[in-house]
Amino acid sequence: MTGKAPLYNRLALIGVGLIGSSIARASRLQNVAGSIVATARSPATRRRIAELGLADQVVETNAAAVAGADLVIVSIPVGACGEVAREIGPYLAPGATVSDVGSVKGAVVRDMAPHLPANAHFVPAHPVAGTEFSGPDAGFAELFVNRWCILTPPDGTDAAATEKLATFWRALGANVETMTPDHHDLVLAITSHLPHLIAYTIVGTAAELGEVTRSEVLQFSAGGFRDFTRIAASDPTMWRDVFLANKDAVLEMLGRFNEDISALTRAIRNGDGEKLFEHFTHTRAIRKGIVQIGQDSPAPDFGRPHPDLPHTPLPKPYAGE
Amino acid sequence: MTGKAPLYNRLALIGVGLIGSSIARASRLQNVAGSIVATARSPATRRRIAELGLADQVVETNAAAVAGADLVIVSIPVGACGEVAREIGPYLAPGATVSDVGSVKGAVVRDMAPHLPANAHFVPAHPVAGTEFSGPDAGFAELFVNRWCILTPPDGTDAAATEKLATFWRALGANVETMTPDHHDLVLAITSHLPHLIAYTIVGTAAELGEVTRSEVLQFSAGGFRDFTRIAASDPTMWRDVFLANKDAVLEMLGRFNEDISALTRAIRNGDGEKLFEHFTHTRAIRKGIVQIGQDSPAPDFGRPHPDLPHTPLPKPYAGE
Secondary structure, X not given: OOOOOOOEEEEEEEOOOHHXXXXXXXXXXXOOEEEEEEEOOOHHHHHXXXXXXXXXXXXXXXXXXXXXXXXXXXXXXXXXXXXXHHHHHHHOOOOXXXXXXXXXXXXXXXHHHXXXXXXXXXXXXXXXXXXXXXXXXXXXXXXXXXXXXEEOXXXXXXXXXXXXXXXXXXXXXXXXXXXXXHHHXXXXXXXXXXXXXXXXHHHHHHHOXXXXXXXXXXXXXXXXXXXXXXXXXXXXXXXXXXXXXXXXXXXXXXXXXXXXXXHHHHHHHOOOHHHHHHHXXXXXXXXXXXXXXXXXXXXXXXXXXXXXXXXXXXXXXXXXX | OOOOOOOEEEEEEEOOOHHHHHHHHHHHHHOOEEEEEEEOOOHHHHHHHHHHOOOXXXXXXXXXXXXXXXXXXXXXXXXXXXXXXXXXXXXXXXXXXXXXXXXXXXXXXXXXXXXXXXXXXXXXXXXXXXXXOOOHHHOOOOOOOOOEEEEOOOOOOOHHHHHHHHHHHHHOOOEEEEOOHHHHHHHHHHHHHHHHHHHHHHHHHHHOOOOOOHHHHHHOHHHOHHHHHHHOOOOHHHHHHHHHHOHHHHHHHHHHHHHHHHHHHHHHHOOOHHHHHHHHHHHHHHXXXXXXXXXXXXXXXXXXXXXXXXXXXXXXXXXXX
């Protein structure tokens, strides 16, 4: 630890799930908050925050949380952000920075901005990081390391406030990028929202088949299906809100996806192997790009990652009858 | 190593890619083959097999490979299996077992069976295991551990020959299941073929967008897209053949997927949050089932699996201006 003053004096966390609790954990290690005050809607979550020691103070209301805080981060489903902004607006300290972590930015700006006082700095943020788990126990301090955090300050936002929040996220390990809310929503529609929708769809399709039993689907999931179930296990409330809040961009990307899957379906129906081969070769190259820029591991994945492999032992050798 | 006689005297491997080379590596450790003879279509692959020491003998033709072998495993794209059966048929030792590893079974049975002599035992197999890498260097002995291997012996196959091949796969660590070729093709259409087709599609869709650049797609892929690119990096030749060979079942599953995605699209368009929430809750439960039966790790995945996490270090703490 350094003896220098922390970046912000008092960090208020509204919502302490996977993302909020990871911010809390990392902030404590990284000298970016002198103290942390946290709140959550449910009494059970508030109790758990206290048990885990994630904050210096756990309070019952959003208004109490933001009192005296110079940084407020709202980490809740995007559909609830407007209401929270309305609640906290009158209680914000002058000059406080208000941010969020939502996966949709246009709707969050639209819903929150009108409720925030002119002397607060509103700098929406989206850390593009996560796992398929939720809740305060799921977070960990390294979640944002080498991940991107996208800031979408509305026109006229104080540049120093934006830069200070960028410093905050860099201290948590993230790379920071700035773009407009609308462009953010288009980029995320294809890189995140559409993949989730498709994963949710196919997992549902598989669950409803009469000819193939549920247990067969689970049993033979290592053939590819398994990779979809991971993202189709993400938090339902969060994702409901994402699709409702980014409807236009998601519908646009869905339209293009449907055109493309129709073309591949036609190639299969017509036995057009050349077209299939060409497409599959092209997509393999894209994977290489992702590994090259460090957004995924090149290690082969066979559904049993982490320390237990490649050391999973073979059975005893064949020893005759 | 045991002093007991190996399960088979001589194993002939035709095709030594990810699967064939994993069979070779595991067979050497598990006392299931007295000797291994291997061949591959390309001289470069044959040289590499020899360099890696994967076989006792590397030969140039399929006919030479099967001479004297009591187990022949064909590990090549399914579209090439018929031609190989035609080539090896006349050279098979009496009583030899012929098997394969193809992801489609109906077409393989249809293409191979007519070329095999009556005194050979034909036991098609499909080890449901793999990674996104290909070639003889990509294999490893533990690939099949705790994975399923599905045997689809045609009616009238010698039960002892089938059971012996099951013993072989169990010695390589696999769990063995037996079903008809047609049922196999339906199960795999939903658990493997459709997921691959969808992953190939969305990765292609993302690559063709004008408003979102290729580098943005790669950069922000951690939001979900990344998980699709892994399976869309699988071997193009193998997958072209899978879709051509299992056309009917894949088209059937595609039809159902399209119905389901239309229903979710409509829910988004209508702002029907309740329907979305209900669907997403349902799919989360299916993920739990897969983890419970050991077909995936419960460890959270954030694109940097394996030993490097959760130990990825945070940057140095904020140290002031």
